Amino acid sequence: MEDVMLLILILSGFLSLPSSSEFYLVNERRTWAEAQRHCRENSSDLASVHHDGDSRRLLMAAGRSGDSGRSAWIGLFDESTVWKLSEDASLEVNTDSLDWMKEQPNNFAGSQHCLYITQTGILNDFFCSTPFHFICYDDRNASRYVLVEVKLSWSEAQAYCRGRHTDLMSLRSREEQEDVRRSLKWAGNVWVGLYRDPWASWSDGSASSFSDWKATQPDNQGRDRQCAAVLLHTGKWVDENCREEKPFFCFKAETKLKRLKMTMRTVADMNDVEIQQQLLQQLRAHILLKGLKVSRMFWGKIQKKEEEK
Structure with missing residues (x-):
């Protein structure tokens, strides 16, 4: 041999890994997208806040600018048009690929992150804790779709489907919506396997795991608030219309060279x-x-x- x-x-x-970040306030009024472009062109990006220490450093950077009610953009945003599939969170579906109820989805009160399908086959976003019947997908079943007439919350329905079938039924297109409507008959609204992960990432691409929202925020008042700002007198976060013009925080990353x-x-x-x-x-x-x-x-x-x- x-x-x-x-x-x-x-x-x-x-x-090269970010070891710390220097925050600074730009006292020029810009929309969120304009602020992002300014930060990327002149430093690193809009500010990312990952722990209490970052929050304190933002307030220090604000200095004497913290008059009551004034706010400034940070890098957190809500990707409101993208829906994840229960069967594979790495797969995404855009809002425009599906059929919706009139004026939906609207993320009412900033808390509607799960989808149901009506008996006519159109979609609506709703509060995930609400109990509805639901449709499972079963790749071992010839009919594929299984209607479960037990009322559960979205997460409970997901667990049920994963335990007894394959997963909650996901939809990727209008054609799949029509296929389900033709294949099954049901009354009322039923959960399907599409959901949103709100306020999940920062402008610099880092994941969002820390939050410091003001009480009752985010609320998506006006149904058009997908960008986050920080109140300069408290450091608490609020959701705002991205087209509003505000001062903004940039950060300049300090990097260290690491050898592995x-x-x-x-x-x-x-x-x-x-x-x-x-x-x-x-x-x-x-x-x-x-x-x-x-x-x-x-x-x-x-x-x-x-x-x-």
Whole structure:
């Protein structure tokens, strides 16, 4: 039997990670989109707030500008036209791909993030905690669609379908809506497997896990509030119409160069550029999942003296 030589290589990758951010207030009135463009052209991006420390630093950056009621844009926004599929959260459907009730979806009170389908086959967004009948999808069933006439909240219906079938039924197009309407008959409204993840990301692409909303916010008053602003006298957040003109916070990221050392046992030729690129792509995806931003990664060689340390 031919012996296989195991290569043991020590490689270094370099990546730039944000270590801290400098917030500053721009006292020029701009819409949210104009503010975003200004920040990206002149620093890094609109401000991202990820913990209480960031909130305190925003107020410090506001200085004496914190008169009562005044607010300034930050980088948080609500992608109101994109719906996720219960069966795969990485898949998305745009509002324009589906048929809706008149003047829907409207995200009433800023709290309607789940969809039901009416008995006529059109959609509406509604409060996820409301109990409705629901439709499961079952890839083991010839008919595929299973109407469940038990009233549950959206999340309870999702758990039921996943436990007994495949998942809540998802819709990707008007054609699928029509197919369901022809395949099943039901009375009233029934949950389907489409939902929104509100206020999920910041302008710089980072995920939103921290929030500091003012009481009763966000409320989507006027049904047109998809951008967040911070009250300069309290630091609390409010939702606003993105077309309003306000001062805004930018941030300038300070970065540090980090070196990663890895020891790998492999039969692959690590001098192969294609293999190196595949590994870099996998590392980049893993780091992004951790909520970190990567500006550059590359392979470098370690000198023999450094190896022996």
